[in-house]
Each structure stands twice: as structure tokens, then as C-alpha cells.
Amino acid sequence: MSRLLALQELGIDTDELENLFDMPEDAVEVVHQIEEDDQEQASKAEQVVGKEKFKFLRSWPVAREAGELLYMLVRYLKPETILELGTSFGSSGIYMASAAAENSTGELITVEVSKLKHSQAKQNFRDAKVDEYFRQEIMAADQYLKKLSQPVDFVFLDCDRSRYAFYLDQLLPYLKRGALLVADNAIDRSDDMEAYHKKVLSMNNIRTVLLEIGDGLLISRMLK
Numbered sequence: 001m002s003r004l005l006a007l008q009e010l011g012i013d014t015d016e017l018e019n020l021f022d023m024p025e026d027a028v029e030v031v032h033q034i035e036e037d038d039q040e041q042a043s044k045a046e047q048v049v050g051k052e053k054f055k056f057l058r059s060w061p062v063a064r065e066a067g068e069l070l071y072m073l074v075r076y077l078k079p080e081t082i083l084e085l086g087t088s089f090g091s092s093g094i095y096m097a098s099a100a101a102e103n104s105t106g107e108l109i110t111v112e113v114s115k116l117k118h119s120q121a122k123q124n125f126r127d128a129k130v131d132e133y134f135r136q137e138i139m140a141a142d143q144y145l146k147k148l149s150q151p152v153d154f155v156f157l158d159c160d161r162s163r164y165a166f167y168l169d170q171l172l173p174y175l176k177r178g179a180l181l182v183a184d185n186a187i188d189r190s191d192d193m194e195a196y197h198k199k200v201l202s203m204n205n206i207r208t209v210l211l212e213i214g215d216g217l218l219i220s221r222m223l224k
């Protein structure tokens, strides 16, 4: 996929990466079902006006090709600790945890502030059969980052975008050399992410590329 070529700037062998999509069927079924349910909620919400729209809970799952790339990146890099901010119903988390399961190494720690979403995700992780490879935390991202005490080698940012620059400051002491940071919505919500985007571009120990995949993935690698 030529849209992946920019990843070579981050030291990633894209030929090898592209051969790594071998996600187990149980996990594929669950992420596709989450997508379908979200589309159903979206179309129901379209038929009503005003506050009524909020009756339909959206999970806003990661776009399918972005999720598949997360899977391949985790398969390729074999990170020990994957941190996700913004679990929702667990779609992106299942892509990453099932890659850890296929690697037989690594753990996804996924953080969500909504109790309802947290418990729906718990069921989805169970159905996807990724049991030993994830841990859910129910709290706000900044609260979790305050208590973080272990090194991290893979991060997926998918929550309140305007705070990513602040989260990066909290994360920096824990990011290993070679760690990868992936931030979603870098194209469709680029305004919200402006501070974060500028920050990663200004740091000389981080290299960053923007991929036109899904809603836009801003991918950064810690050089030292």
C-alpha cells in the first residue's frame, strides 16, 4: 500500500509490515460488529432533531483500515506495553490486543472515562478472546497518566484531542527509545490537534509522519 511508504521514514519496513495482517476470526467479527452497530446508531440519530440525537450512543470506532494498520504495527514492533487513551467500545483496543495475542507478548492498557463504554468494551474484549492481553482502566486520561510508573513502547491517542500536547508532556518520561505514538483524527479534526501536531514537529528527538488513512493518523517515533 503506497500510503504506508512514509512509515519508512520512521525505520519501519513496509514490505514486512504489509504481510502481517492475520487477525483471528473471532476478533475480526467483533470489530466489524462494533462498526455496524455504530452505523446503525448514526442513521437513527440522523432521523431525529435536537437533544433526541443524544439518545443514540455512538462508539465512534477507529476506521477499519486504521485499525488494521494498528494491528500490523503491533505485530511488527512487538511492544511490551501498549497504552490507549480512549477505549470506547473497544474496537481499536481489540485490533491491538489481538496483535499482542498473536505475538504471544505484550499488554494493552486501555483508559476510558465513561463507565457505560468501559463495561461494553469489557464484553467486547471477552467476545474477541483477547483475555490475557489487555487491562482496562476506568478514569480520565490525565489521572491515569499521573499514576503511570512503567515504560511504554506504543501509544494510541483517541480521546479529547485538544489535550494531546499536555498528555505528551506527561508521557515523555516513560516513552522508550523507538516508542511509537499514533494519534487518530489528524485530518478530519486537525484544528483540535494543532498544538500536539506543532509540538511533535518541533521536538528533535521525535520524527513524525502523517498518513491519509481513515480519519488521518499522525504517527511519531521516539528517536532517543
Ligand SMILES: C[S@@+](CC[C@H](N)C(=O)[O-])C[C@H]1O[C@@H](n2cnc3c(N)ncnc32)[C@H](O)[C@@H]1O
Binding pocket: 059, 060, 061, 062, 085, 086, 087, 088, 089, 090, 091, 092, 093, 111, 112, 113, 114, 117, 139, 140, 141, 142, 158, 159, 160
Ligand atoms: C473516538 S472514541 C474512541 C474510539 C476507540 N478508540 C475505538 O476505536 O473504538 C473517544 C473515547 O474517548 C473517551 N474519552 C474522552 N475524553 C477522555 C478522557 N479525558 N479520558 C479518558 N477517556 C476519554 C470517550 O468517552 C470516548 O469513549
